[in-house]
Amino acid sequence: DTGVSQDPRHKITKRGQNVTFRCDPISEHNRLYWYRQTLGQGPEFLTYFQNEAQLEKSRLLSDRFSAERPKGSFSTLEIQRTEQGDSAMYLCASSPGTPWNTEAFFGQGTRLTVV
Amino acid sequence: AQKVTQAQTEISVVEKEDVTLDCVYETRDTTYYLFWYKQPPSGELVFLIRRNSFDEQNEISGRYSWNFQKSTSSFNFTITASQVVDSAVYFCALSEAMAAGNKLTFGGGTRVLVKP
Numbered sequence: 001d002t003g004v005s006q007d008p009r010h011k012i013t014k015r016g017q018n019v020t021f022r023c024d025p026i027s028e029h030n031r032l033y034w035y036r037q038t039l040g041q042g043p044e045f046l047t048y049f050q051n052e053a054q055l056e057k058s059r060l061l062s063d064r065f066s067a068e069r070p071k072g073s074f075s076t077l078e079i080q081r082t083e084q085g086d087s088a089m090y091l092c093a094s095s096p097g098t099p100w101n102t103e104a105f106f107g108q109g110t111r112l113t114v115v
Numbered sequence: 116a117q118k119v120t121q122a123q124t125e126i127s128v129v130e131k132e133d134v135t136l137d138c139v140y141e142t143r144d145t146t147y148y149l150f151w152y153k154q155p156p157s158g159e160l161v162f163l164i165r166r167n168s169f170d171e172q173n174e175i176s177g178r179y180s181w182n183f184q185k186s187t188s189s190f191n192f193t194i195t196a197s198q199v200v201d202s203a204v205y206f207c208a209l210s211e212a213m214a215a216g217n218k219l220t221f222g223g224g225t226r227v228l229v230k231p
Binding site for chain 1: 152158162165208216217223224
C-alpha cells in the first residue's frame with residue numbers, strides 16, 4: 001500500500017484553460033475527499049464521495065468545478081475556465097469509512113498555479 | 116457552524132525547548148472528533164491523533180502530548196524537547212458526528228520552526 005497518490009504534483013496553466021487532477025486513494029477505502037488549501041491557510045473541504053456517489057459538495061465548489069469517481073476507485077477533479085483565484089494546493093484524502101470517524105489519509109497534493 | 120481557531124500563526128524555538136500549540140473549537144454537536152495533523156514541507160498532511168468528545172483523558176505519545184478540555188473547548192498540543200525534524204505546519208481539525216462523511220474543518224495552522 002503506497003498511500004494516497006495524486007497526479008500531477010504541480011500544474012501551471014493559463015487563465016481560461018481547463019485542468020484535470022487525478023487522485024488514487026488507498027485501495028479499499030470507500031470514502032474519498034477533495035480539499036483546497038491556499039497559501040498560509042488550512043485546508044477547506046470541497047467535496048466527498050462514498051464509493052462512486054458524490055454525497056456532498058461545498059459552496060466553494062462553483063459550477064466550473066466538477067469531480068467524479070466513476071468506479072468507486074480513483075477520482076478526478078476538473079476545473080474549467082481557470083481563474084487566478086483557483087491557484088491553490090488541491091488535496092485528496094481517503095478513509096475506510098468504518099469504524100466511524102477514523103482518520104483520513106492525505107496525498108501530497110497538486111499545486112495549481114494559474115497565470 | 117463549526118469553527119477551529121489556532122491563534123498562533125508561527126512559533127520559533129531552539130532545539131530541546133518545549134512548544135505548546137493552542138487550538139480552540141466551536142461546535143453545536145455533542146458528539147464530535149478532534150484531530151491534529153502535521154504538514155511538513157513536502158505538503159502531505161500526516162495524521163497525529165484523534166480524540167472523541169467523550170474522552171477527555173490526556174494522551175502522551177513519545178515526545179507528543181495532548182490536553183483536551185471540553186470546559187474551555189480547547190485541544191492543545193505539546194511537543195517536548197523539540198527537534199529540528201519537528202519543523203512543520205501543524206493543523207487542528209474538527210469533525211462533527213452529524214457532518215456527512217466525517218468531513219474535517221481545519222484551523223489556520225501554526226508554523227513551528229525549530230532552530231538547531
